[in-house]
Amino acid sequence: MKTMVYQYIKEIIKNDVLYLTINREGKLNALNIDTLHELHHALTAGLTSSEVKGVIITGAGEKAFVAGADIGEFAQFDEQKGLKLAQEGQKKVFDLLYGAEKPVIAAINGFALGGGLELAMACHMRVASHMARMGLPEVSLGLIPGYGGTQRLTQLVGRGNAMEMILTGDMINAEKALQIGLINHVVPADEVISKAEELLARIALRSPRAVAAAIRAINASFAADVGGYAVEINEFSKCFGTSDFKEGVSAFLERRPPNFTAD
Structure with missing residues (x-):
């Protein structure tokens, strides 16, 4: 598989693992439409490549995995544009991740909010830094999660926990996220990637x-x-x-x- 140079993500393949890094550190790696397009392209190629046995997704820098969607990009959207935004995003990225037949792990190195948490929840497993903070604050903007958040959060943590997180819009820390089943592991900040690699290495030994x-x-x-x-x-x-x-x-x-x- 030939890696490509993207504007908003970084892509490398090492030891049969595709590493995708959301690379908008100045924007706390917020997801804009172009970033979603690039993720779709990279994931489509990676998940069908014989060179790739697993995928790790993370965010650039030390502050954020993905701190949400790029709000300025859709601030003036109407209902029809909102419908297209959610439908295309879910189909091309979030559902693609969820249905991937190779293991995909989110390495949550910082804030995972809104669309960022939805991106992590679409992955098969989640490893988080002890400094990470997670939440779905969309109700504070007069919205609800639109990339599968209401469904996948409920599947992972149960109806009551999902209701509390989504209706309050509050963030939770990594320990709380582990307690309710939102993430699989909490590790020191400098071990997030290595823990994800360890999990993929164990899976790679299996059929x-x-x-x-x-x-x-x-x-x-x-x-x-x-x-x-x-x-x-x-x-x-x-x-x-x-x-x-x-x-x-x-x-x-x-x-x-x-x-x-x-x-």
Whole structure:
């Protein structure tokens, strides 16, 4: 995969990991429309590349992961423009992340607010600095979350916690976020990326086909129009027809580490 030079994000591939950094430090990495376009392009290429086994998303600098959307860009929007903003953003970035069949980890290095927290919640896992602060303050602007925040926050932390966070618009610290299940790990600020790398390295030892199947089955549990149990049964059965299954069983019986290969 050939990396590209973007205006608002940085992209590198190292040790089979695609690192995407929101690079608007002067704006606390706020998401504007061009940044979302660049994320869509980079993610589309990375998630289909054989060179990439996992993705880490973070923000430039030490203050913010993403401190929200670029409010000045949509301050004069009407209902139709707001509808297009939410629909395109969800489809091209947030749903793309959520449905990715390679593991994606948000390395939350600072403020994750509004669209920034929604970006992190669309990832499969979240690692946060002990200094990080998270929240969905949209009601303070006369809005509600528009990139899946009302749905994904509720899935992660439950109805009561989601109601409190969204209706008050208050921020919570990393320890509280860990307590309610919003994030997976809290680490010192200088260990956020390394912890995300550690998680991806452990996942990389497993069958990539089984990992993708597990992601599909887990996501199906939240899809109202899909039978999650049926998806699990189907994905489970298909695993028996893969070379990864044969290799995994052989390695187990031979008492050696498996050597999985990705097509």
